[in-house]
Each structure stands twice: as C-alpha cells, then as structure tokens.
Amino acid sequence: MTQFNRITLCTALLAAAPLALADTATLTISGSVLPGTCTLTDARIDLDPVKASDLTPGSDSQIKLGALEFTGCVGVAKAMLSFAGTAADGDANRWKNTEATDPASGVSISLLAGTTGNTYLKDGDSGIDVAVTGATASYPLRAGYFASPGAVIGAGEVRADITVTADYE
Template identity: 60%
Template sequence: MSHPSISIVVLIASLAAGATASAQRATLTISGRVLPGTCTLSAPAITLDPVKASDLVTGDNALLAGALQFTGCIGVTKATLSFDGTPADGDPIRWKNTASSDAATGVSVALRAGASTGDYLKRGDSDVLVITGSTGSYPLRAGYYLAGTGGINAGQVQADVIVTADYE
C-alpha cells in the first residue's frame, strides 16, 4: 500500500535540502538628538512692607528678598533669563508703578539681581542661571525707589515684570 502523501513530503524535503537560499543583511542606522527639556518656573510675588512717604529717601528703600524658582528640570544645564515690562517714566533702570487704583506717585520699583548685591534688572536685561540637578534658584531683591523727594503721594505700588527663561 502506497501513501501518496508521504512521497510528496519526502519530495518537498529533498528539494528544500538541495536548494541553497540566498540571504542579505543590512544595517538600519537610527539617529536623533535629545534636546534640553524645560523646568517649571515659578515667580512668587514679592509683597513689599508698607513704608511712610516721609521715611523714603532718595534711592532704594525697603528692599525685600525674593527668588525665581526652577523645579522639575530635565536635561537642562542653564537657563537664560530675560526681563520685560514697563520702565519708570524718565528712568529706564527702574520699573513703573502700574497700580490700577489709588496709585502712589513719585515712587517706582527697584529690582536687583542677587541676594545682597547685584545690578539693577531692567527691561531688556538678560542673565544666565546654571542649573544643577533638577532645581535652581535665582535670588533677587525688590523695593521702592525714590528718584527725588518732590511729588510723592501715598498710595498703592505695583510693577509687573515678565521673566522669560530659555533653556539649554
């Protein structure tokens, strides 16, 4: 008794064993670049202590420390900070009092880099903060600024400074 299915399997197996397969290899190269990530930038408000108009002297008054905080930094080694906003009338180094109601007159806002010493930060300035690890802090100080003793009127003081951070 002959089994036709067995002879077909044997024939296919012998043909496959006799045939040589041709193979090719290729290398797939994948490339890219990991760009710096970002940080979460927070700029807590600096609420200046109230000061009597009669206690103000020409120059900086009642400077108060603050800081820009950078958290959650991934792949960031430095942040280039730029500052924008409305400069004080006739004084491009300080910031204009932009309080919308009951605004004090004759007073502007001083903003200085650093915790104890540092230059004024004004519109158009930039500074670099080195980021180590996943956090960073940029210390600064803000206070009242009196250009001269004439024309002081009591009231609210506010300045909004826009800080932009570019990461590398």
C-alpha cells in the same frame, strides 16, 4: 501494499492535511525627544508698607529678598533670563508703578540681582545665566521702593508686573 505505495500514500495524505495558520503583528515603539526645559513658577515679592515720609528721594528703600524658582528641570544645564516690563518715567534702571487703583505718586520699584550688590535688573535685560543642578534651580533677587528725586511722594499702592522669560540650554 508495497513500500513504494505506502510512501506515496503517506506523502499524499500529508500533502492533503491542512497547514497550520501563521499570524503576523507589527510592534510599534514611539516616544518624544524634547528640548530641555524647566517650570518657572510665578514669583511675588510683597514689600512691607512704608510711610511716605520715610522714603528718601534718590535711594532704594525697604529692600526685600525674593527668588525665581525653577522646578521639574529635565536636560537643562542653565537657564538664560530676560526681563520685560515698563521702565519708570525718566529712570531706565527702575520699574514704573503701574498700580491702576490708588497708585502712590513719585515712587517706582527697584529690582536688584542676587542677595547683595547693586546690579539692577531692568526692562530689556537679557542673557542672565542661572545654573541648573538636577531638577531645580533658584535665582535670588531683591526688590524695594525708589523715591524719585524732586518728586512729591504721595501715599498709595505700588505695583510692577515684570515678564521674566527663561531660555534653556
């Protein structure tokens, strides 16, 4: 067999050999970019019981410290708070006693910003900034009883449910 025939035969055999199979796959990568957010936990301030005769008409009484707590913050530098609820009758600075069962009469609730001072947080207030550092933040506030001037103070329960909305930046 000549050199030419051998090359031709080898080429023919290689051409006839089965080709190796190829496979393809798609790599999919997905995720989500979320707006910055925190978890604002429900807050509660339980005022200490007080005798009706110990409330002074026209003044805040039994002020107690509380706070709004933010946890799990991601991508947030500040929260902007707004407050909504029912204002006290004839007093836009205070919150109406909305206790349904055995409500105290002549008494509303004061809600104040911070640990000191006399800045009232009232229905419709908004744009109150809370700095967020890391994954948590806290906004201190205070609440207390308010005896309406000229009202007859009657014993009973006091309650106000206030909706706090936080928008994040």
